[in-house]
Every structure is written in C-alpha cells, then in structure tokens.
Amino acid sequence: MAKLQSHWGEQVAKDLAAINPKQLGRVGVLMGGRSAEREISLLSGDGVLNALLEKGVDAHSFDPAIRRPTEISTENFDRVFITLHGRYGEDGTIQGLLELCDIPYTGSSVLASALAIDKVATKRIWIANQLQTPRFDLLTEHSDWSSVIKKLGLPIIVKPAHEGSSLGLSKVTRLEDLPKAYALADHLDRQVLAEQCIVGPELTCPIVGEGDSALALPVIRIVPPLAGYDFHHKYFSDETKYLCPTGLDPKIEERVQVLALAAYRALGCRTWGRADVMLDEENQHEPYLIEMNTSPGMTSHSLVPMSAKAAGVSYADLVLWILCQTLKSEPKKSKGVNA
Numbered sequence: 433m434a435k436l437q438s439h440w441g442e443q444v445a446k447d448l449a450a451i452n453p454k455q456l457g458r459v460g461v462l463m464g465g466r467s468a469e470r471e472i473s474l475l476s477g478d479g480v481l482n483a484l485l486e487k488g489v490d491a492h493s494f495d496p497a498i499r500r501p502t503e504i505s506t507e508n509f510d511r512v513f514i515t516l517h518g519r520y521g522e523d524g525t526i527q528g529l530l531e532l533c534d535i536p537y538t539g540s541s542v543l544a545s546a547l548a549i550d551k552v553a554t555k556r557i558w559i560a561n562q563l564q565t566p567r568f569d570l571l572t573e574h575s576d577w578s579s580v581i582k583k584l585g586l587p588i589i590v591k592p593a594h595e596g597s598s599l600g601l602s603k604v605t606r607l608e609d610l611p612k613a614y615a616l617a618d619h620l621d622r623q624v625l626a627e628q629c630i631v632g633p634e635l636t637c638p639i640v641g642e643g644d645s646a647l648a649l650p651v652i653r654i655v656p657p658l659a660g661y662d663f664h665h666k667y668f669s670d671e672t673k674y675l676c677p678t679g680l681d682p683k684i685e686e687r688v689q690v691l692a693l694a695a696y697r698a699l700g701c702r703t704w705g706r707a708d709v710m711l712d713e714e715n716q717h718e719p720y721l722i723e724m725n726t727s728p729g730m731t732s733h734s735l736v737p738m739s740a741k742a743a744g745v746s747y748a749d750l751v752l753w754i755l756c757q758t759l760k761s762e763p764k765k766s767k768g769v770n771a
Contacts, residue, residue, distance in 0.1 A: 456759075563695055589629050653674070
C-alpha cells in the first residue's frame with residue numbers, strides 16, 4: 433500500500449502539471465447550507481476557496497442557505513466544488529440539482545451520496561457484501577429497551593441515521609439512559625440507530641479515485657481526550673491527537689485499507705471519501721466499518737488533508753486535484769428523442 437500511496441502523490445503532481453487553472457473556468461465553491469453541520473461547512477469552504485484562488489482558479493463562494501439553490505444555474509459556473517456537509521449537500525439533493533443543470537461537481541453521484549449518508553442503507557449494503565460492521569437495531573418511541581440491550585449488549589451507541597460529526601450521538605452504558613439517548617437523536621432525525629459498541633482504537637481511512645482504480649490513503653488513528661470524540665473535539669479542540677502513521681501493526685493497517693476500499697466501492701463512491709473504522713480490542717483488532725463520508729471536512733483539523741500530506745500531497749494540491757476530476761465528468765448533452 434505504501435508504494436501505491438507514493439505513486440498517487442507522484443501522479444497528482446503529474447496531473448496538476450498538465451493542467452492550466454484557466455481551463456477549469458468559473459468555479460463555484462458550495463459551502464454553508466442548511467444542515468446541522470453548517471458551521472463546519474463554512475470552515476471547509478473557506479479553506480477550499482482560498483486554496484483554489486492561490487492556485488489561480490477563478491473560484492467564487494456560493495451558500496445555498498443564503499441564496500436559492502436554483503440560483504446556481506444563473507452563476508454560469510463551469511463546475512463546482514462541494515464542501516457542504518450533511519443534509520442538503522452530502523445526501524444527493526444538491527448533486528441532483530447540479531445534474532439537472534449540467535454542471536460537473538466534485539465527489540460522489542446522486543445515488544452514492546444518498547446511500548452513504550443513510551447509515552441504515554449503508555449497513556445493509558455492506559452486510560450484503562459481507563463487509564464487517566457493528567450489529568444494529570432501529571429505535572422508535574415504542575421500542576422495548578430491554579430487548580435492544582439483549583440484542584446488542586452494553587455499551588450501545590445511539591445516533592441519528594442521517595447526521596454526521598457525532599451530532600446527536602450518545603454512548604449508553606445503562607438501560608435507564610437509553611430512552612434519553614433516543615430522544616436526543618430523535619430530535620435531529622426521523623430515524624434513530626442503535627449500534628453495537630466496538631471498544632478499541634478509532635481509525636479513519638481516506639480513499640481517492642473510482643472503481644478498480646480507487647486507492648486507500650494512509651490510515652489515521654484518532655486518540656480523543658477522556659471526554660470523547662464529540663463535535664467540539666473533532667473541530668475546535670487541540671486535545672484530540674491524530675497519529676499518522678498510526679503506530680499499529682502494518683498488517684492491521686492494510687486490513688483497514690482493504691476493508692475501507694471495499695466499502696467505498698460497494699456504495700459506488702467516486703473521486704474521494706473517508707471511511708471511519710473501529711478496531712475491536714477483544715477480537716484480535718478486527719476492523720469494523722462505522723460510516724462512509726462522501727464530502728469530508730476540509731478544515732484545519734480535517735483528516736483527509738492530513739492523510740494526503742502523509743502521501744506527499746499538500747492541501748492546495750489536494751483541493752486542485754479533486755476539482756480537476758470533474759474534467760472527467762463533463763456532461764454529455766442529450767440529443768433528445770423525436771416523438
């Protein structure tokens with residue numbers, strides 16, 4: 433894997449050397465949006481916008497929470513870089529609008545985006561492909577809490593099925609706390625997921641490319657403070673430590689990368705993404721898939737840029753390379769059908 437990662441870094445340099453930023457045309461950076469992750473999206477968008485401007489790209493910000501999303505079609509964007517996170521940006525909705533407008537965009541397609549943001553649909557696809565993910569159950573206000581614990585054991589992770597960044601997530605260690613955890617997640621989402629808690633190192637593995645040519649980048653180990661890896665510690669705290677290299681056995685890292693790649697391909701993701709994985713300390717560090725991010729963060733604390741740097745690719749080069757992948761997906765104009 434290390435040789436492949438090094439080769440990717442070299443390929444990025446070659447690809448960018450062959451690109452004139454002017455040929456990318458007028459570029460929109462979609463940021464902000466209406467999801468609960470708006471604040472982080474604005475930080476990601478600012479980072480991407482500044483990197484593109486630094487590279488000489490004619491880039492402009494566009495916030496679909498401040499302006500009507502349909503106004504994108506009036507901006508004459510030749511392509512867009514999506515830095516929206518969560519709903520209305522990472523769930524296939526904005527991708528569908530861009531498809532209708534014939535505007536190439538970064539990241540996964542409508543279907544892959546919609547599948548990946550739905551943790552239940554994602555799990556079902558992974559299970560169908562025999563990819564390891566924690567056992568789960570769906571919760572409602574009528575759930576038999578004792579039966580849930582009997583099925584999944586304790587502790588249990590409870591979270592909204594369509595949110596990211598640990599929003600609405602609880603770790604439940606007692607039966608009496610389960611209804612409260614459900615209520616917290618239910619406040620954010622119509623569907624609430626209870627998941628077997630895997631105890632062990634928390635890892636993330638970025639992936640770039642598409643299909644058989646997709647490549648797993650260096651794995652990052654996340655070491656949160658005792659308070660846990662919540663929203664604050666993900667984006668605004670310096671207490672969380674990120675280890676790349678992870679310090680784990682290289683064979684374990686390679687198993688994580690193989691699993692992450694399989695998960696990415698099973699969902700039909702393209703261009704870039706990030707698989708979150710837990711290692712089971714009690715089961716020979718067996719890796720379990722937690723979720724797939726199709727529009728990962730690009731803030732100063734974000735993990736894809738950190739992994740890319742370990743593979744020899746700077747933040748600005750990563751941003752430009754991701755945008756350049758839209759050149760491969762220029763829309764083919766339909767010739768129409770005569771009635």
